[in-house]
Amino acid sequence: MGRNKDIRSESDDISGKVVITMAKKHVGIGIAAVAAGAGAATYMKKKSQKKQKKAQMDARYQDYRNTERGKQVKNKKGIYYSNGNYEAFAHPRKPEGVDNKSAYLVGAGLASLAAACFLVRDGQMKGENIHILEEAKLPGGACDGIEDAQKGFIIRGGREMENHFECLWDLFRSIPSLETEGASVLDEYYWLNKKDPNYSLMRATVKRGQDAHTDGKFTLSEKASMEIIKLFMTKDEDLYDKKITDVFTDEFFKSNFWLYWRTMFAFEDWHSALEMKLYIQRFIHHIGGLPDFSALKFTKYNQYESLILPMVKYLESHGVQFQYDTKVTNVLFDIDGNKKTAKQIICIHNGEEETINLTVDDLVFVTNGSCTEKAMLGDQNTAPDLTIQNGEGACWDLWRKIARQSQDFGHPDKFCSDISKTNWESATVTTLDDKIPPYIEKICKRDSFSGRVVTGGIVSVKDSNWLMSWTINRQPHFKNQPKGQLVVWVYGLFTNKPGNYIKKPMRECTGKEITEEWLYHLGVPEDQIEELATNSANCVPCMMPYITAFFMPRTAGDRPKVVPDGCRNFAFLGQFADTVRDTVFTTEYSCYDVRVLLDSTSKMMDGKKLSDMKLPFATELVAKKALKKVEGTVVEDLLKRYNLI
Numbered sequence: 001m002g003r004n005k006d007i008r009s010e011s012d013d014i015s016g017k018v019v020i021t022m023a024k025k026h027v028g029i030g031i032a033a034v035a036a037g038a039g040a041a042t043y044m045k046k047k048s049q050k051k052q053k054k055a056q057m058d059a060r061y062q063d064y065r066n067t068e069r070g071k072q073v074k075n076k077k078g079i080y081y082s083n084g085n086y087e088a089f090a091h092p093r094k095p096e097g098v099d100n101k102s103a104y105l106v107g108a109g110l111a112s113l114a115a116a117c118f119l120v121r122d123g124q125m126k127g128e129n130i131h132i133l134e135e136a137k138l139p140g141g142a143c144d145g146i147e148d149a150q151k152g153f154i155i156r157g158g159r160e161m162e163n164h165f166e167c168l169w170d171l172f173r174s175i176p177s178l179e180t181e182g183a184s185v186l187d188e189y190y191w192l193n194k195k196d197p198n199y200s201l202m203r204a205t206v207k208r209g210q211d212a213h214t215d216g217k218f219t220l221s222e223k224a225s226m227e228i229i230k231l232f233m234t235k236d237e238d239l240y241d242k243k244i245t246d247v248f249t250d251e252f253f254k255s256n257f258w259l260y261w262r263t264m265f266a267f268e269d270w271h272s273a274l275e276m277k278l279y280i281q282r283f284i285h286h287i288g289g290l291p292d293f294s295a296l297k298f299t300k301y302n303q304y305e306s307l308i309l310p311m312v313k314y315l316e317s318h319g320v321q322f323q324y325d326t327k328v329t330n331v332l333f334d335i336d337g338n339k340k341t342a343k344q345i346i347c348i349h350n351g352e353e354e355t356i357n358l359t360v361d362d363l364v365f366v367t368n369g370s371c372t373e374k375a376m377l378g379d380q381n382t383a384p385d386l387t388i389q390n391g392e393g394a395c396w397d398l399w400r401k402i403a404r405q406s407q408d409f410g411h412p413d414k415f416c417s418d419i420s421k422t423n424w425e426s427a428t429v430t431t432l433d434d435k436i437p438p439y440i441e442k443i444c445k446r447d448s449f450s451g452r453v454v455t456g457g458i459v460s461v462k463d464s465n466w467l468m469s470w471t472i473n474r475q476p477h478f479k480n481q482p483k484g485q486l487v488v489w490v491y492g493l494f495t496n497k498p499g500n501y502i503k504k505p506m507r508e509c510t511g512k513e514i515t516e517e518w519l520y521h522l523g524v525p526e527d528q529i530e531e532l533a534t535n536s537a538n539c540v541p542c543m544m545p546y547i548t549a550f551f552m553p554r555t556a557g558d559r560p561k562v563v564p565d566g567c568r569n570f571a572f573l574g575q576f577a578d579t580v581r582d583t584v585f586t587t588e589y590s591c592y593d594v595r596v597l598l599d600s601t602s603k604m605m606d607g608k609k610l611s612d613m614k615l616p617f618a619t620e621l622v623a624k625k626a627l628k629k630v631e632g633t634v635v636e637d638l639l640k641r642y643n644l645i
Contacts, residue, residue: 109141209523
């Protein structure tokens, strides 16, 4: 819950920034003569009503002024969205009455912790008035990273980051480092990625560790390119409940672009076309860095130690109350017309049911849904258990109970009712000696023990039946990781297909068997695979039945608004709340300008020019007229700069 902002910045071009405004031509209908009678009267009446309605809306916020002269309009909650970064550095005024308010945050994942930090820093709420209720025994949610005494090192997943995570960077500039006196987490992160920038030297392999020679190419046909452009321009409402296969044809799915995209973001063919579009729009500025991951940045250690622990220490230093082993089972509302007030939190703490009575001054934030709910761990010799039923899980039960009280609270079953389409499996492999690292280094072309970037992101095994990908971040990945060991993260997108070496589905495999499949694709000689998997590695698999639940096709209202209509003291957080100007997996606000769009278009075309494309006759005619219109203008200069003409 950071300040709402939408920041546009390009440091390499800030002094000579070109702003292009392309005014839309409004095609009006000229009325040569006014019709007489009832028709004219009706027209004038409707016009008058529209003027009155606009005047009423303007009057609601007549006290509102900004430097953009009305370009930024408050929504019905009185919130406006800025395109300026100055708000990130300003100190907000203390909200009226905040000393009499308290907050209850359900869940201790990244969204909830971030909300608590902003309540302390920007909301200036007393820390002792903020209560975080968490079902588990530790915070972090999906941003975990632990060493289990019996199983070993475990990372269920990781978070790639980028330049334009404006809210995240705004937050972590205020969170003190746990390692460097006088520095923030952002300072350390910035120094690290400046000194050791991220990029991959081999994005994909085939034939047991050989270079797949994607070579930075997207291999999009003209037809596939046009399909992407069409999706980019399609209205959201026209994509409700549509799958990716509804908007793309086989030519697109055969491209390197789809290989890069689906393995990086974990999209499947049947996932939401709307979410696919939102992702393209959100990360359009990273298209050029998609083939080699030069767009990405990573933390020094795992996400738990690098991000979560500093936040927890910050909150604890301000007196924020953490209550673990607390399962919230319901939030009850008093609903009076359109007014919705959370009045009770029902929870089970240490085996006993408790009720927290609320007033309108008690703010409630609920993380609805979870991508890691019911995650099942295996070990070196045991496969994870996947016997749960569709929709099973405490977070889904809580959301359902809340949703039954109002249609404004979303529809959880839209996301959690088909585990076969929302699961994939990850595994944490820890190498124990010096026998496996040479095979890794042959592929990544770097010293795994240098402390610097290793793979630079995932290496996707293009011909893997599981569509396996694996990555090694900077080592050590854990602060207490023994010297001479590597922590590797592996995941498979298709868990129901037999492997290439292990002839059974990934979901049925032990940690040892998953390691064997991985070693096979590394190019380890087959007569050495079993011995290395047994004695030179330890593997902890993790099956996550809802890991891509937020990608399921959806329509308006399925994901509730962050602050549902009429709510006085309640908000949703996390990946199943509708952050209207962003995508799931991030709480960032973003935008792009015309230069970014042009540059990304050029890169996706693998160097081809617009004039080289074979377009339908009508489209080609329009394109030629458009190019004639921009001759000698800054638009033509931009098209030439980005190699499009």
